[in-house]
Amino acid sequence: AAGVIQSPRHLIKEKRETATLKCYPIPRHDTVYWYQQGPGQDPQFLISFYEKMQSDKGSIPDRFSAQQFSDYHSELNMSSLELGDSALYFCASSPPRDTQYFGPGTRLTVL
């Protein structure tokens, strides 16, 4: 069965650079969620989209933005990267108000 696809799987950036993370949900899933997991931490909700509209916002810095496109894939844009942004970024998709299925994550390292 198709799973959530995230790209890239690993990303290394310098401070103050920008990064774009991509998420391709499971087919027919119209809701996408982004989570950030710092080293040794639990995943923290960042933002979600339903039918291409932002549906909820969590602890997402103003330097980050995201959107969901017409094909339901989503991109998380991160600017002015800081060392503390180094983390695993997970995308999850689901049908409306149902179990979320997580992608493998993108490991971002900021040097």
Next chain:
Amino acid sequence: SQQGEEDPQALSIQEGENATMNCSYKTSINNLQWYRQNSGRGLVHLILIRSNEREKHSGRLRVTLDTSKKSSSLLITASRAADTASYFCATTPTSGTYKYIFGTGTRLKVLA
């Protein structure tokens, strides 16, 4: 702030023993889910228990939910070395959207 708190934070047992992990949360929930995460890897969905359910089984997993105490437990029976991972509970509050609120996780180590 995180809703879920897990207990213990780390657990080390021998292969064949049972492992019990607990999760507490603060607000009313629609359901509670347990996920497993191998070191630095993705989150694998284990089991979902709805707010009107008290117990659920799946293979060697047994989950209980006590909404009056706002707590849940995950029991892994006859543990194997391959069960070594971090285990997280995730709740979906009744208010707001369906985002997950994760607990801090229990790091389970099963010794062969």
